[in-house]
Amino acid sequence: xxxxxxxxxxxxxxxxxxxxxxxxxxxxxxxxxxxxxxxxxxxxxxxxxxxxxxxxxxxxxxxxxxxxxxxxxxxxxxxxxxxxxxxxxxxxxxxxxxxxxxxxxxxxxxxxxxxxxxxxxxxxxxxxxxxxxxxxxxxxxxxxxxxxxxxxxxxxxxxxxxxxxxxxxxxxxxxxxxxxxxxxxxxxxxxxxxxxxxxxxxxxxxxxxxxxxxxxxxxxxxxxxxxxxxxxxxxxxxxxxxxxxxxxxxxxxxxxxxxxxxxxxxxxxxxxxxxxxxxxxxxxxxxxxxxxxxxxxxxxxxxxxxxxxxxxxxxxxxxxxxxxxxxxxxxxxxxxxxx
Ligand code: NAD
Ligand code: UDP
Ligand code: UDP
Numbered sequence: 001x002x003x004x005x006x007x008x009x010x011x012x013x014x015x016x017x018x019x020x021x022x023x024x025x026x027x028x029x030x031x032x033x034x035x036x037x038x039x040x041x042x043x044x045x046x047x048x049x050x051x052x053x054x055x056x057x058x059x060x061x062x063x064x065x066x067x068x069x070x071x072x073x074x075x076x077x078x079x080x081x082x083x084x085x086x087x088x089x090x091x092x093x094x095x096x097x098x099x100x101x102x103x104x105x106x107x108x109x110x111x112x113x114x115x116x117x118x119x120x121x122x123x124x125x126x127x128x129x130x131x132x133x134x135x136x137x138x139x140x141x142x143x144x145x146x147x148x149x150x151x152x153x154x155x156x157x158x159x160x161x162x163x164x165x166x167x168x169x170x171x172x173x174x175x176x177x178x179x180x181x182x183x184x185x186x187x188x189x190x191x192x193x194x195x196x197x198x199x200x201x202x203x204x205x206x207x208x209x210x211x212x213x214x215x216x217x218x219x220x221x222x223x224x225x226x227x228x229x230x231x232x233x234x235x236x237x238x239x240x241x242x243x244x245x246x247x248x249x250x251x252x253x254x255x256x257x258x259x260x261x262x263x264x265x266x267x268x269x270x271x272x273x274x275x276x277x278x279x280x281x282x283x284x285x286x287x288x289x290x291x292x293x294x295x296x297x298x299x300x301x302x303x304x305x306x307x308x309x310x311x312x313x314x315x316x317x318x319x320x321x322x323x324x325x326x327x328x329x330x331x332x333x334x335x336x337x338x339x
Pocket of ligand 1: 039062063064195
């Protein structure tokens with residue numbers, strides 16, 4: 001077996017659709033910050049399974065060791081407990097930068113994590129010549145005045161609102177990323193991720209899909225905020241991971257919307273959860289949070305055209321895939337609450 005340059009190998013695979021005979025791809029050294037979290041841990045699974053050496057950097061603020069424990073003992077896997085707000089020295093080829101709490105209940109100090117954490121990881125990328133991928137968010141579009149949202153839309157964001165630490169934080173992170181690209185020649189990629197769900201989601205972080213699924217399993221009422229007519233587009237996690245990897249390996253900086261264009265009101269989502277878990281589940285209306293975007297749906301034409309990517313798993317197919325994981329984590333070995 002020859003060991004090929006990874007880029008040459010991937011170009012060959014991409015152009016012929018076949019694995020070059022007699023050539024083994026040189027394993028990459030990849031850092032995943034936030035790799036013990038929901039999205040990060042699924043990404044780590046894919047990277048490890050294709051033979052990369054993966055270093056997870058995580059401070060376990062919202063992530064859990066359990067999400068990556070199945071890799072302990074694998075020489076290609078390393079876990080470092082570290083806050084990305086502090087500098088970090090590593091020698092790597094690629095950096096997937098995910099470290100950032102993604103839910104409103106954990107929004108303390110999120111701006112600092114987005115700004116200082118992203119700066120440090122860009123400094124690391126610059127020093128070692130690594131490629132850097134930022135996981136930004138559809139929240140950069142704020143409460144959008146354009147629907148569906150294209151990457152060219154600049155957004156409608158309140159800079160001092162309760163959500164601003166997150167959405168303005170990610171906007172700054174995008175700016176820093178482009179600064180290091182233009183000013184220091186760092187190879188960068190930007191993904192704008194739309195609402196994503198799946199196994200290993202944080203149980204009690206207040207996001208709508210995890211709330212509804214946990215509530216239905218616990219025989220509690222589904223809490224619909226406001227009138228429930230606001231919309232979101234929900235993407236299954238395996239589709240997102242595929243998009244992130246294609247973006248990292250491809251030649252385009254982005255930003256790219258990565259999301260599922262299927263759009264649902266919160267009441268429609270509640271209905272799908274009822275159909276999937278418990279048709280008897282009740283709905284309870286609660287006041288909505290401040291600055292809640294009224295609608296959100298990605299235009300994914302750019303990712304389709306330039307990354308050859310589109311989501312494959314729709315909500316009705318994806319939701320059952322997270323239910324067994326939630327059931328296990330909520331009830332363990334105990335029996336469910338009797339109906
Ligand atoms: P998550 O909370 O499950 O994962 C975030 C991980 O980052 C956790 O493991 C957490 O412990 C870690 N972390 C947080 N602050 C850190 C710090 N200062 N230093 C080191 N580690 C830190 O969230 P997720 O849903 O997996 O989100 C991953 C990324 O994707 C985030 O950057 C988020 O903003 C982005 N994103 C997610 C969604 C979504 O719907 N899940 C949507 C848009 C963007
Ligand atoms: N940094 C890091 N790891 C590295 C290189 C840099 O954490 O391997 C941090 C560094 O501490 C700094 C940030 O990244 O806070 C930006 O680094 P850069 O070299 O771009 O800026 P400077 O240090 O010149 O301000
Ligand atoms: N939401 C809801 N019930 C809940 C949690 C959230 O109706 O128990 C609503 C929330 O008001 C918002 C939508 O669901 O309109 C999506 O909220 P989430 O926090 O999951 O994502 P984001 O607002 O960041 O898109």
